[in-house]
Amino acid sequence: MNRAREMFVDVAAPCVVALLFLTGWEWIVRAQNIPPYILPGPILIAQTLWTDGPSLMNSLWVTLRTTLAALASATVLGLALAVALAQSRLIERSLYPYLVILQVTPIVSIAPLIIIWVNDVFLSLLVCAWLVAFFPIVANTTLGLNSIDRGHGDLFRLYRASRWQRLMHLRLPTALPYFLAGVRISGGLALIGAVVAEFVAGSGGAESGLAFRILEAGYRLQIPRLFAALLLLSLAGILIHAVLGFITRRILRGWHESAVSDGR
Amino acid sequence: MSTLLRLDGVGKRFANGTQALDGIDLAVAPGEFVSLVGPSGCGKSTLLRLVSGLDNPSTGTIAWDGGEPGQSDIGFVFQDATLLPWATLFDNVYLPLKLGGVSRAAARPRIEEALVLVGLADAAKLLPREASGGMRMRVSIARALVTRPKILLLDEPFAALDEITRFKLNDDLLRLWRDQNWTVLFVTHSVFESVYLSTRVVVMSPGPGRITADAPIRFMDPRNADLRTSSDFATLCREVSAHLARAMAA
Ligand SMILES: Nc1ncnc2c1ncn2[C@@H]1O[C@H](COP(=O)(O)OP(=O)(O)OP(=O)(O)O)[C@@H](O)[C@H]1O
Ligand SMILES: [Mg+2]
Numbered sequence: 001m002n003r004a005r006e007m008f009v010d011v012a013a014p015c016v017v018a019l020l021f022l023t024g025w026e027w028i029v030r031a032q033n034i035p036p037y038i039l040p041g042p043i044l045i046a047q048t049l050w051t052d053g054p055s056l057m058n059s060l061w062v063t064l065r066t067t068l069a070a071l072a073s074a075t076v077l078g079l080a081l082a083v084a085l086a087q088s089r090l091i092e093r094s095l096y097p098y099l100v101i102l103q104v105t106p107i108v109s110i111a112p113l114i115i116i117w118v119n120d121v122f123l124s125l126l127v128c129a130w131l132v133a134f135f136p137i138v139a140n141t142t143l144g145l146n147s148i149d150r151g152h153g154d155l156f157r158l159y160r161a162s163r164w165q166r167l168m169h170l171r172l173p174t175a176l177p178y179f180l181a182g183v184r185i186s187g188g189l190a191l192i193g194a195v196v197a198e199f200v201a202g203s204g205g206a207e208s209g210l211a212f213r214i215l216e217a218g219y220r221l222q223i224p225r226l227f228a229a230l231l232l233l234s235l236a237g238i239l240i241h242a243v244l245g246f247i248t249r250r251i252l253r254g255w256h257e258s259a260v261s262d263g264r
Numbered sequence: 265m266s267t268l269l270r271l272d273g274v275g276k277r278f279a280n281g282t283q284a285l286d287g288i289d290l291a292v293a294p295g296e297f298v299s300l301v302g303p304s305g306c307g308k309s310t311l312l313r314l315v316s317g318l319d320n321p322s323t324g325t326i327a328w329d330g331g332e333p334g335q336s337d338i339g340f341v342f343q344d345a346t347l348l349p350w351a352t353l354f355d356n357v358y359l360p361l362k363l364g365g366v367s368r369a370a371a372r373p374r375i376e377e378a379l380v381l382v383g384l385a386d387a388a389k390l391l392p393r394e395a396s397g398g399m400r401m402r403v404s405i406a407r408a409l410v411t412r413p414k415i416l417l418l419d420e421p422f423a424a425l426d427e428i429t430r431f432k433l434n435d436d437l438l439r440l441w442r443d444q445n446w447t448v449l450f451v452t453h454s455v456f457e458s459v460y461l462s463t464r465v466v467v468m469s470p471g472p473g474r475i476t477a478d479a480p481i482r483f484m485d486p487r488n489a490d491l492r493t494s495s496d497f498a499t500l501c502r503e504v505s506a507h508l509a510r511a512m513a514a
Contacts, residue, residue, distance in 0.1 A: 151346035154318055159363040159411075160335045169362070173350045255349045255391050 040224040048224040049231065056213060056225075060232050063209035066122065066194040067240070070129030074186050077130075078137030079179065085138070086145035086171065103135040107193055111200040125197040125209075132193030137182040144178025145171045177256045180248040187240045195233065210236075267329050268294045268415065268447050269315065274324035275472070276310050284310045286472035288324070292415075297441055297448045299458035299465045301504070303512045307473025308451040309343070312417045315449065316340050333415070335364050339408030341418045345400040347392040353403045354379070354388040360411045371410075378406040381440060398429045405433075409440070415447045423453065431489075434461060438487055455508060459500045460487060467504065469511035477507035 022042045028034070029041035036044055049056075081099075085092040111128045118124035148170060156166050198211030208216075210229050217226035274288040284307040292298055300308045313319040314326060316338050347356045357378055361371040379385050382402040392400055401421055408416060418437075422430045438461060441448055452458050458465045459481055467477035481500060483491065491497050 149346070151342055151344060152348065154342065155340075155346055155359070156363070157318055158316060158338065158340050159360045161363045165363055169359075170348075173348070176350070255393060 037221045037223045040227055044224050045227045045231065049228040052225055052228055056210070056229055056232055059208060059210045059213045059229070060236060063191075063194055063198065063211065063233070064236055066125045066129055066197070066209065067191045067236075069126050070133050070193060071183075071187055071190040071240075073126070074130050074134035074137055074190065075183055078134045078182070078186075079141055081134075082138050082141035082145060082175075082179075083167070083172075085142050086167075092142070099135060099138060102131060107132050107196050108200060111197050115197075115201050121201065125194060125201060128197035128200075129190050129193035132196075133186040133190035136185040136189065137179065140182030140185075141175050141179040144175025147178070148174055177252055180251060184241070184244045184248060187244045188237060191233075191237050191240060266293060267291045269329070270327045271315075272325050272327070274311075274314060274321045274326060276307070276314060276319065277322045283472040285314075285321075286474055288473070288475060290466065290475065292447060292449065294414075294447050295445055296464060297450065297462045299450045299452055299462040300468060301452060301455060301458050301465060301508060302468030302473070303470055303508075304453075306468045306470035306511075308468060309419055310473065311468075312340070312419050312449060312451060315415075316417055336360065336411035337414045339411065339413035339416045341401075341404050341408045341416070341421045343419045343421075343423065345392070345397075345404040347400055347403060347407075349392050351391075352388065353384065353390050353392065353395060353399075356392065356403055357406045357410050360407060364411065374410055374412075375406075378410040381409060382406045382436065398425050398433070401425065402433065402436075405437075409444075413446075415449065418448065418450045420451050420453065422457070430457075435488070437461065455501050455504050456492070459497065459504055460492065465504050467507040467511050476511045477504075479504060479507065 026041045026043060029039060040048070085095060107128055110131075114127050114131075115124045118127055152170055152174070156170050161169070194209065195211040198209045199215065202212060202215060210233050213229045214226055214233075217223070217229060269290075269292045271288050271290040274285060274290075275283070276285040277283050288311065300311065302308055310319070314321050317333070318340075347353075348359065351359070354375060357375045358368065358371055361374065362368075376385065376388075379388055382405050384399060384402055384406065387395060387399060390399075392403070395403065401424075405418075405421065408418075422433055425433065434457065437448075440446070450458070450461060462481050465477075465479045465481060466475055467479070468474065469476045479500075483496070
């Protein structure tokens with residue numbers, strides 16, 4: 001009963017806040033007679049989402065495609081790079097500074113270059129989003145690979161585990177929670193990276209993503225449409241976050257403290 | 265008397281300058297159950313690590329009768345269970361064999377046998393966090409047994425357990441030792457435990473760690489609850505305690 005009640009509070013409380021907020025918003029817009037090109041009310045935004053939905057959905061898919069491709073390649077390459085870095089202190093010391101430089105350089109400042117260098121639009125957006133997304137995975141996984149419990153290390157030495165066995169049966173499993181936390185951070189960053197890259201690229205046509213739709217709606221003062229696109233973007237972000245959280249909990253269920261449901 | 269293992273003038277000095285052990289001479293015969301007792305910090309764990317090969321002595325030699333021990337010749341039960349949290353109890357016991365290249369199918373009977381020996385046959389599918397502290401300790405004992413080692417090193421394996429569980433595991437360990445013909449090196453803080461279990465109690469003193477007494481314990485089997493209250497037992501405990509008191513004063 002407590003559990004059901006807790007879940008009810010978890011769901012109901014934010015819903016009540018949302019309802020109050022939306023009602024207040026709609027009320028102010030109507031009471032002050034604010035024109036829709038300054039601030040549309042939530043009802044108008046919902047209507048716009050309904051009518052413009054199909055065309056926006058297409059753009060959402062374009063953006064999501066970039067995001068997911070970036071996240072997938074960041075996951076694979078990030079993991080591979082972390083394993084390479086973990087092979088020796090020398091490799092780690094010599095490469096890590098450059099990874100940090102890549103990470104701290106704002107993506108908006110290099111996106112134009114990448115878009116010039118890479119001819120294919122999809123590919124250039126992918127590279128931008130990837131650049132933003134892959135660092136947390138590398139950093140987290142590297143930390144995890146180096147966080148071996150001393151007792152476990154002794155155990156593997158006692159039984160003369162090879163380098164490969166140590167990696168497969170000790171270091172990678174130890175790093176798994178760190179890696180998954182990195183992927184969760186990267187999920188959000190990949191979307192941000194994709195959107196920023198679309199803003200910079202600003203390409204129109206059938207193949208344009210949600211970011212371009214937002215720009216376009218802004219230029220044309222179609223503010224309700226802008227809000228509708230924004231809403232779709234947030235929903236996509238929330239969805240990615242939720243799915244990755246779900247996957248993480250599924251994988252770690254039972255053995256890692258962060259995923260043990262009755263542990264708190 | 266044949267020996268399995270001989271330490272000659274073994275010393276250990278750590279990189280930070282701590283002299284943990286100095287001039288340790290110790291010969292262990294096959295089938296002996298040797299307990300090491302001594303105050304905290306006298307180098308008992310260090311001694312076991314040297315014997316296991318996890319660390320190398322700074323001075324002196326450690327010689328094995330019949331050549332260096334192989335991958336599966338040493339079983340080590342660490343002070344805490346050190347189970348892999350992502351692996352079931354079964355897979356934790358499988359680990360030494362897996363690292364030795366034994367396939368899961370080939371290892372299964374031996375793993376099951378080891379789990380039966382420690383009384384955990386029904387718990388094989390649990391994860392470590394679902395097991396109690398005593399169960400985890402028994403799993404780590406099963407893991408040390410599964411390779412059928414020549415020598416078993418135990419570092420205060422029962423220190424964190426309640427007395428009832430501890431007595432039960434003491435008896436289990438004695439039964440296994442008798443049935444399986446092992447050689448055991450057992451570190452403990454409990455004089456009673458050392459006298460109850462061993463054929464020989466070695467007392468150590470700190471700063472740097474040295475052996476100050478080496479007392480044989482001669483009881484007839486069976487060792488059981490009656491023994492714990494017998495006067496012979498009390499006498500021996502008093503003797504070892506006196507050695508220990510002198511070691512701690514040193
Ligand atoms: N890796 C290390 N580096 C430096 N000094 C160490 C190291 N390991 C142990 N020592 C030191 O060596 C001495 C002996 O340590 P050891 O762990 O062997 O003691 P112990 O007899 O097992 O003690 P306890 O009964 O508390 O477990 C201690 O003074 C300790 O500080
Ligand atoms: Mg110790």
